[in-house]
Amino acid sequence: MTGTLAIIGAGPKAVAVAAKAAVLRDMGIPVPQVLAVERTAVAANWQSSGGWTDGNHRLGTGPEKDVGFPYRSTVAPRRNAELDDAMLRHSWQAHLVATGQFAEWVDRGRPAPAHRKWAQYLRWVADNVGMDVVRGEVTSMGVDGSRWALRTEMDTESTTINADAVMVTGPGQAERSILPGNPRVLSIAQFWHRASAHERITAERVVVIGGGETAAAILNELFAHRVSTITVISPQVTLFTRGEGFFENTLFSDPTNWSGLTLAERRDAIARTDRGVFSSRVQDALLADDRIRHLRGRVAHAVARDEQIRLTLHTDRAGESLETVHGFDLVIDGSGADALWFTDLFTQDALDLIELSLGGPMTGERLQESIGYDLAVEGLSPKLFLPNLSGLNQGPGFPNLSCLGLLSDRVLGADLTESADRNSRRSHEHQPLR
Known part of the structure; x- marks a missing residue:
């Protein structure tokens, strides 16, 4: 052309x-x-x-x-x-x-x-x-x-x-966050600017929003900071490991047969290998750190109260819609992509x-x-x-x-x-x- x-x-x-x-x-x-x-x-x-x-x-x-x-x-x-x-x-x-x-x-x-x-x-x-x-x-x-x-x-x-x-x-934009302007809520950019300046994060209860590779990189950095517990919030039922074997990798480098798959098969392949999953390297680090917890759901609301950030979590269970509230000292919004x-x-x-x-x-x-x-x-x-x-x-x-x-x-x-x-x-x- x-x-x-x-x-x-x-x-x-x-x-x-x-x-x-x-x-x-x-x-x-x-x-x-x-x-x-x-x-x-x-x-x-x-x-x-x-x-x-x-x-x-x-x-x-x-x-x-x-x-x-x-x-x-x-x-x-x-x-x-x-x-x-x-x-x-x-x-x-x-x-x-x-x-x-x-x-x-x-x-x-x-x-x-x-x-x-x-x-x-x-x-x-x-x-x-x-x-x-x-x-x-x-x-x-x-x-x-x-x-x-x-x-x-x-x-x-x-x-x-x-x-x-x-x-x-x-x-x-990496600057986006669920509660802009609040010092207890960090966007992706704010978190990495602190890390680049070698600012040590000290907090009791920290939460990272997001289950993809952006959130995984944030977790990988948080391991070296002085935090008591780290909770990961993502819509998946658990923190899945990205498939990194030969057959999974071939899907990425050679899409020749991709169009022959049904729409459901394509969505399943992406969910297993790319969307909202952590690399095996990060998962190995998670296994070695007992501070990590996982909460399933989507953040529907955030409010600052009593020196904490309270997140309202929306979860679908057995056909019912549930809402729960959880308090954290520091929120890192890793869902900005x-x-x-x-x-x-x-x-x-x-x-x-x-x-x-x-x-x-x-x-x-x-x-x-x-x-x-x-x-x-x-x-x-x-x-x-x-x-x-x-x-x-x-x-x-x-x-x-x-x-x-x-x-x-x-x-x-x-x-x-x-x-x-x-x-x-x-x-x-x-x-x-x-």
């Missing part, structure tokens, strides 16, 4: 697409101009400044699953082997060789790198391929004719970026267009079920790529780091040359659904 592809966020997915586009361009294959709109820096969420980590915790995915993995390209017919060979120049191992770290990494048993080391790798790739990064925060997404119009702001200046397609990445964070950016004209494509009001479920092979919303022009929502339809590896090379193939292989007047025809034939 040709034209301009704007990517919101300059994380691993953006770097992978930019790298693949640069290699294809060097091979003489037409590709779009790729530009990333980033409010801070490349790989910011993997550094302490991004609010999602202190930078010292270990990467949950093997670093060999880098920007070109699994090196099984399909986007350059008859030249895919050449493409894979060229992408190896931007691999994790190539980075280590270039920076004099390869032998030490091998001698240490190929350990998972710290998040800050992963950020260094991503920045190395971005620099090598001349990744085009526009500094700014996207504040709205509208439609200008047959193109997207992204309004961005940086400091006191604002500008509009027009693009033939947009890819949305990123987990949302939100795959739908970008939906508030759409202007009314963009929202109308999306709802026409979805056949109804925009919901998370409708968006997930609309994602096509190219990781974009089917039937929507201009293209909107949503890899973070593509797991259900296309495979669980696309929302995370498990098959960045396949992700870039799907996106760069998409057709942006569809008739530009498709949307205008639709707007005359239909009215937005409400």
Whole structure:
């Protein structure tokens, strides 16, 4: 495809697409101009400044699953082997060789790198391929004719970026919490900023809200702090361990047979291996610490009272809805990751267009079920790529780091040359659904 592809966020997915586009361009294959709109820096969420980590915790995915993995390209017919060979120049191992770290990494048993080391790798790739990064925060997404119009702001200046397609990445805002402004409630960003500053947390009863890998990383850090009890609140019946064997991992790196599964089978596979589960490494640490407890349910309400934070917990049991109240000295809201964070950016004209494509009001479920092979919303022009929502339809590896090379193939292989007047025809034939 040709034209301009704007990517919101300059994380691993953006770097992978930019790298693949640069290699294809060097091979003489037409590709779009790729530009990333980033409010801070490349790989910011993997550094302490991004609010999602202190930078010292270990990467949950093997670093060999880098920007070109699994090196099984399909986007350059008859030249895919050449493409894979060229992408190896931007691999994790190539980075280590270039920076004099390869032998030490091998001698240490190929350990998972710290998040800050992963950020260094991503920045190395971005620099090598001349990744085009526009500094700014996207504040709205509208439609200008047959193109997207992204309004961005940086400091006191604002500008509009027009693009033939947009890819949305990123987990949302780490600053969000259930009780903003209360010193006894920490957002993900507030917690990691304390950890980065080596501030020791001292409390009797601490609770972490969330059962996914974000909450697991927080727990892993809390083990070293002076707390008496740590309670984990999640909707699952228990704290499940993520499946990390060969067969589970294959689902992430090779989605060939994913479309042959029923919807129920796909949901079950994601629940067992990816959604709301802890890595085996974190589970081993949990087993060794008798301060950990688990409460099943969803937090419905939070209030500060008697020098505590009282959480109202909603739980469904045997067909009945129960509410219980629990008091804690410190609450860490680890549920901040939100795959739908970008939906508030759409202007009314963009929202109308999306709802026409979805056949109804925009919901998370409708968006997930609309994602096509190219990781974009089917039937929507201009293209909107949503890899973070593509797991259900296309495979669980696309929302995370498990098959960045396949992700870039799907996106760069998409057709942006569809008739530009498709949307205008639709707007005359239909009215937005409400």
